[in-house]
Amino acid sequence: MGALTLARAALLCATLGLFLAPWHGLQDGISEVTAWPGGSAAPLVALLLDGSRWWLWPVALLLALAAPALLRGRAGAGLAWIGAGLVLAVFGAGYAIGLNGLQWGWLAPLLGAPPAQPSLGWGAFLVLAGGIGLFAAGQAARGRFGADAFVAFLVCSCGFLLLLFVFLPLVNMLSAALYEDGRLAPAAFGARLVAPEAWSLACLSTHAGCGVVWNTLLLATLTAVISTLLGLAFALLAVRGGARGKVSAGAFRAMTILPLITPPFVVSLALIVLFGRTGIVTGFMWDWFDIPRSRWIYGLPGVLLAQVLAQAPIAFLLLDGALRAISPSLEEAASTMGARRMRVFCSVTWPLLKPALAASFLLAFVESLADFGNPLVLGGDFDVLSTRIFFAIAGARHDPGRAAALALLLLAITFGAFALQALWLGKRRYTTVTGKGDSGIPAALPAGLKLTCAAVAWPWMIFTAAVYGIILVGGFVHDIGRGDLSFTWRHLGTGFEVGWFDGPAFIGSAWDSLFTTIQVAAISAPLTAGLGILLAWLIARQNFPGRRGLEFMTMLSFAIPGTVVGVSYIMAFNVPPVELTGTALILVICFVFRNLPVGVRGGIAALAQIDKSLDEASATMGGGAFQTLRRVVLPLLRPAIVTALAYSFVTAMTAVSAVIFLVSARHNLATVYIVGRVEAGEMALAIAYSTVLIVIMLVTVLGIEKLVGRARLGRASAAAPPIRAGA
């Protein structure tokens, strides 16, 4: 695509936005359109003419400035300035003048006391898109982006979206932590960061709880250590367990799909059913062994158990891969030199496993930091950062500043973990061994080690089966919470009853949220996959200034815990100029940008397998970037695209941490609805609903696996460092 074509399209788009589309957001939905071209649906040109938005005249002037040259067929570098000016004018005015009139006091001499300005609408959106198009065309005309306007436009719009939906909310939140009652208060910020609520060590000496930071770190460390060790035991048995290892490998692998398709807190429900005060196991213990009923499951032990149940299979996946990649010949070499089995294991196998162990530890650590559902359901008095942040926003004392400060602490810990890993890996990047599958039989485990592994792995396996069994059964018995195990359809009926009044009527209380969830997931999945693959292609195959920055921003959203995202979104998009809270759109946007990194990583990995000369061959035959993308790259990336689709669909169905802040009465999501049922004590309905979700996702994932072979789903495949040398 040439710069001129792009610039003309952009001009057309912006002009439409100026003259036709309503400039401001329609607060009461599409019905307001009837007021066009006046009232709240007025396009900008009407608002300019009646003088009520006089500060937006620069928008019209800039477009007028761009038009003559473009109509005469010339696209110059100056377009970049005009485009940038448009974007700045719209956003600058949007932030400077809000619902309460002037927001930026220092502009008073220039703007006086302007009237309230509601949020931006479709008209503004079109003008922004046009502005970005003009900017990109100008850059392409200057020879940037390989002089390809299509690439320029993609990069500029992706960059804009990432800035708006990843970077801006973070910055916004940081500034919220700096403010108190609308005034800049660095002292209050400092006080929040070092508040005893976060850092108190009271639990060491008294019965009071410790600070949430310590709680969070303790939980994350325990989860990471235990999950990794369990995963290791499973992996050792599966790969080195001899003949029976094959059997266990199959069972373990089947188990690894469970955490993926289970909403994170569902395990907590099962744990309550088993070990709560009136739980099945608790009752059994009381009846048979006189062990008194207690609430021990609510707190650190329960949350830890739930998180390990979710993370151990993922650790297994990582370590299993790494262990298989260690070529048996290395171990054989060691044994031919006379080393005993235990020596071989300690001196060869273990060191080679270290990077994978570190990766698995980091992943479990970070997931534990980000986990919100389990601490919410099982935490009791044991608060962690993610739940504390939630209550700072949603609790009785709404305190965004405090939430922001806590979110910053959580963010800092997460980044710290990633940074430590990067440092550690940077020093020892031995790609594990030879790569190509070589012959040789893996050394058998030393007998003692094998026994230990089996003693740990099999009971855990049985425990996992019991937990998921409870979930399957729980929705179909009268009252699993009190051990009444007689069969019933009642709970499923409450949630999913379908009646017939002149057509099917979805009476059940869960239908609304289920439909919304499926809708939001089905809309966001293709957007995530599409944007992710595009970004991967731009990052891997195009050379342009700011490429590293773009890559960094995509990966940034991977590292931000969901709760932080939720808080930052609600702070950034609750007021003009970009007002999205309460819509389904914000849910879609949240999912798209949270799941983006997985699509990008997958795309980059897949592109690394596709020789760059294919792109170049297409170019020498006259294929521009767009043709090459459509005819060569995308067809070859199909497996990666399908995987990204599946992953984002499933994650959108199971996520809870970020969206719990963003749902509204009209747009509720399944997971949030289930959490609400738990809090209302309707355990059975919650479990029944969870079963329905699990079945839907199981069908989706298995269907996709059938289509494209074993899809590499999960955050694990995105977070794993490249330690599997070609295995």
Add this chain to the structure above:
Amino acid sequence: MSDVAINFEGVTKAFGNVRAVDEVSFQLPRGALVTLLGPSGCGKTTTLRLVAGLELPTGGRIEIEGRDVTGLSAAERRIAMVFQSYALFPHMNVLENVSYGLLVNGARKPSAEAEANAMLKTLGLEGLGQRLPSELSGGQQQRVAVARALVLRPKVLLFDEPLSNLDARLRRRVREDIRDLQRKLGLSVVYVTHDQQEALAVSDLVCVMRAGKIAQMGTPVELYDDPADAFIADFMGEANVLQGEVLAPGRIALGGIPLDVTMRPHPSGPAQIAVRPESILPQPEGAPGLPGRIQRAAFLGQTREYEVETAAGMLFVVTPAASLAFAMGEAVSCRLDRVIPLRDVKG
């Protein structure tokens, strides 16, 4: 229209601090085949990619058929390239591969396929249209890549080491095929190789590169018989480079022994002197020439090879098998036919 297919004027391409191509200027006459020859890493591929538009130069000017293309992208240059890996699209069959360029340039599908089929026929690939690239032999893949490039009737055709993925026996035939096709269609071709034999066999012009610069450009015979310096003399086939002295036109001294030889004009005085192995003829001791002793002798069927220890240094000698044979340790006298006094290379 001009008779120059490609014109490089002071073209530079820097990757960070590395100047992969450094102020290179050359002209390729229309309808000629020029090879870019040089050791690995000397900038051949980069030069080719600069012609193709896959790299944009950091300095200088590039013209193709009289049109300034310096800032144009690959898609806009009307060149075609055969990649070292062939770069056939693995998800398209042969016919789709060959008609791809026509389609992206706006041709209709039926006419594109007709043209592609005609081109496949020209290259002896009829009947393979429905195969996937993975179902072809290396030689066939290579011809498909050529067909795909030619079907667009490019102004310039570029080859990057086209023979490197073929086995030795196929190489000779394929390079002849390429040469025939080029002659028949009157194509302007740039051909990258690191193999001097290949370069000598196919080229109208050879352009030897060294460290991002052109070391020498000329016809194969010029480069072989009249290399500018020791680097080229050595690169264009084996050469004994000896320290000696030019006494007068047609008379040199090696190891202090004066000899009458054929040579190009050179100022008198000490000089490096290159002697091709086949320009040396060992003769029984006592004959006029450079005395020496056979250190190693090998019989190779068509030729014999010797290493001869002389006062000027060790000489590597190749003689026809039919010539007089000598055994190891025998004393001989070497007659030198033709020698090449080398110019000083600065730096």
